[in-house]
Amino acid sequence: MALIRITSPHVHKPTSTAGIMRLVILATLPGILAMTFFFGWGTLINIVWASALAITFEALCIRARNRPLSFYLRDNSAILTAVLIALALPPFAPWWLTAVAVFVAIVIAKQLYGGIGQNPFNPAMVAYALVLISFPVEMTRWTAPFMLYGEGWNILAFTDTFSLIFGSWVEHADAFTSATPLDEMRHRGGLTTEEAWRASDVLANVGAWHAVSAAYAMGGVLLLYKKIFSWHTPAAFLLSLGGIATFFYIISPDTYADPFFHLTVGGTMLGAFFIATDPVSSATSNKGKIWFGIGIGSLIYIIRTWGNYPDAVAFSILLMNLAAPFIDQYTQPRAYGHKASKRGMKEKI
Amino acid sequence: MSKIFAFHGGIHPPENKKQSTRAPIRLAPVPEQLTIPIQQHIGAPAKPCVHVGEQVLKGQMIAEAQGRISVSIHASSSGTITDISPQSVPHPSGLEAPCISIKTDGQDQWIPHQGLADYRSLPPLELINYIRNHGIAGMGGAGFPTDVKLHLGDDHIVNTLIINAAECEPYITADDMLIRERAEQIVGGIEVINYLLNPTHILIGIEDNKAHAIRVLEDALRHTKLNIDIVVVPTKYPSGGEKQLVRLLTGVEVPSGRIPADVGIVCQNIGTVAAINQAVHHGTPLISRIVTVTGGAVGKPQNLEALIGTPINDLLETAQVNHNTLSRLVMGGPMMGFTIEDDAIPIIKTSNCIIAAVKEEMPPAPPSQACIRCGLCEQACPAELLPQQLFWFSKSREFEKAKHHNLFDCIECGACSYVCPSNIPLVQYYRFAKNEIRDEEAEQRKSDQARQRFEARQARLEQAVLDKEIRRKERAAQAAKTQAAKKASSETAAQTPEDNIKQLKTAAAITRTKLKKALSALEAAKADSSDNIAQLDLQYKQAEHAAEEAQKALELAESGIQAPATSVAPDIKQLKTQAAVARTKLKKAQQALKIAEDKGHDGADTLRATVAQLEEKSVAAQLVFANAETDAASSSSSNPLPALKESTDKALGTFKKAEAALETAIANSSPAAEKMKAGVEKLKAKYTEALAAQEAAETLSAPKATEAPAQSFEPQPTARTPADLKALKQNVSIMRTKLKKTETLLASAEADSEQAGELQQEIVRLTQLHKDAKAQLDAEEEGKIKAAAAQGIDLKKLKIDAALARAAVTKLERSIKKAQEAEPAELNALQTELLAAQQQATQFNNTLSQFE
Ligand code: SF4
């Protein structure tokens, strides 16, 4: 009997980082389904394409950094990043756009910082922000929900979609693309919101977006239930965005979109449940997470309403990622048996 | 039912408790060999009181408690002591520790023992000692001596007694089974503790997964008059942690770095309670305990009542262990227990569980991955720390930051490690960091101490050298004095004391000048950091000493001439010192106490006691001193008025001081306040007495008092001799220095009102003397100047010339020195110049001295 000395604890919860990542990926399924239902095969094709690229890039980097390959590849984190990028990009994004985004996310935003757990910014959002700035034309052209065409469910055939993404995109693109509701709202000219709602086709079909948001929220609630993340970030995020939107909507309903619109279009739900909750780049303590969420929610509203970009989830999250270490320093929890929580990094003298 | 206050975090590991609760508690067989460590508790190890070869009976004390925090150890069975030597003991470190080995004789024969017929008739202290002598230490956690927890002193008011039956660690069921089968023992034990601590609430905290035990306990509590609440808490690890349980049951948090007693709470493990019962009612010391033997590798998981010292292997065999599948042997629970490699290790008072685990139960930890900052650890931490941050800081050895993030509030419960998806051994990191910090601090302390020791030694050596020198000088001075005295008595028997004083004065003045010279030389040397400072320093000290000697001799002589020295009771000074010493001691102790209190140190109680004692002593000393002083003052009614006045002032000062002290004492609600009050009253009476005496004396001796200063002014006769201008000058300077000295003394003594009065008077006297001496000097000088003018010499001018000449000499001397180093050619010229200058200077001086 060879007994060895091991210090406590001797038991371990059967969780693993890979398992958590897998669960998060699974939680995106409702969103993926909804996207596919309303916007066609493009989302699925993009997810597969992005994942393949992500694994390749990740493997190359791990090899280059002389780390054990399978040990790190097994943590599923690259695939999660790829899925999130694919969901954030327009469904008919050309193949190279996805490739650039995945490269930026995996190689630059993650591995160059030291791999999993070390990245100060959410890799998917770094990638998204970069391609949004670099390729505004491709990025702002979304597919109109297929619900628009004909009667019933009538989406572009899989093969057509495939060739659209990997073939000559530019010629065919215009046939299928349209602006997003947020674009419409933003660039509505002198119209009041009321007039915009009546005038715009896109806005008339906003239901598709609502549905997709609801699907994301479902997945998010599942993760919340599974205690993968705590309620603090998403709740603070959504409540602050909703609260500010309500405030301005009450002041002037003609100028400002209603809070429901803000919460259910664009990347709000995806951001609240899948991006802002990314633990690596967010604040640590529960108190900190609340400030983090409030920051994101407020920034989204500010940029959407007064900024240059119609949607702002990526920018807001990146900005708050930047602030997370600072927030951490000032939001240490009050430890048991202490009167007050401590601040900063050192004892004050 | 009581309210429950949830604590943050916590985890729900698989319980694995059912396995070992199916069978009743069984007695483990008496092993052939018992190995009993002499330290099974926190504190000082017990001291063996048996020798090898001695026959011992079951229950006989074999090692005696020593020190405040310690408990006794008893033989678990009858037999022969075979060995007292270091053996493997159950400790996470795996180190060996002294044990007493007993070869059992199989008789298991008890030493005569008997419980207390009525423990309530015993004074609490005796009962506590009884418990200590029966070897009772905490049986749940670290093994803290129970008697210490029961003897908290008066400054800890216990309002809540918490009996810890939570038993939150997986696998362990020892307490559960104890309650199920022996609930009456627990009730009995609680009654004993209740007698000792007299708490207002008694709460039993128990997890809701022990339904059976709760029922039994409820039944048992019907038989007691005490009002005991069973608080059922939700099953969650680590609700049985002392701090967590305190929060769960009372909503109070034990302040960081403190013990529950500081917030009026005492926690006792339920097993300990039963052990107290057994000791008090049956006289059986703590020689056995219930141990859960469980795990996948034992065939019959169960609870065994095992003798302290039984090798683990015996228990494992009783529970039918399968050695082939056994992969890890854990003593304690899976969350906080430690592994053991040697199954000959004995059971001790704190061993509540042995887990013989198979590989699947406790698989080797998978390689840890990077922290993904998921925050699960934070959600699990019952101490509300940021385990993740602590991990980063520990890993990067940023211990300052780790400390700032409350590393030392981590209870090492393992909850964070348990939940970490990346399998990071977080607790191990914290243990590492804590040890590093402790080591660093110990290192720091050690070097500090070493430095202090070195400095103290250095100072001591220097002092020794000085003392030696001074003693030598003293002896020399003594010899010289006796010589001089002899000479004086033989040569001029008729020499007046005035003459003697004159001589002494000159001597004093000379030594003083020497002293000054030495001082300035020393300072100069210091300024250019010359290396003969030490030497100069010595010289200076010597000079100082000599000056003092001379001064003393002078004063002695003076006081001899003056009116008989004021008769002061000789022991007053001594008493004063004593009082002062007592005061300082008190102050020191108070400071120590404060520090200790701030740090929540265990020793605070003892310190407090010491302070109270010292306070009393100080007050007593002060009183004695004041009495003696005022007595001395008032008893010598023949004293002149100033003395009376002085004594009145003194009495007033002491009285005022005592009053102030009393006030602070009352403010601090010090126990000595009563005594002090009495003392203050007394002093007041004394003061009024003294005042009355003074007034009486004043009215009586008014004319005498006015004459007094004139009489005490002594240098007058000497001034009559006209040639003694120099002596007069010196006289003046002496007076001036004396005055200055006293003045500075006064300034420093201002706070000490007693002395200040004295000094004030001294100053007045000295000022007067100084003035007179000055006046005399002026008069003499005037005469000289006039005489000189008659001869056509301007004395002032002469003086200046002399000074100039002297300056020229020094200047030349300096340039010669320089020249010696640089330009030897010029040396000759300079030397001749110097000679001339010197001559001139001497001439001037001579002329001058003629007129002085
Ligand atoms: S081991 Fe320390 S840091 Fe980890 S959960 Fe327990 S108390 Fe918190």
Ligand code: SF4
């Ligand atoms: S649980 Fe582990 S991986 Fe998650 S934050 Fe804590 S240390 Fe990092």
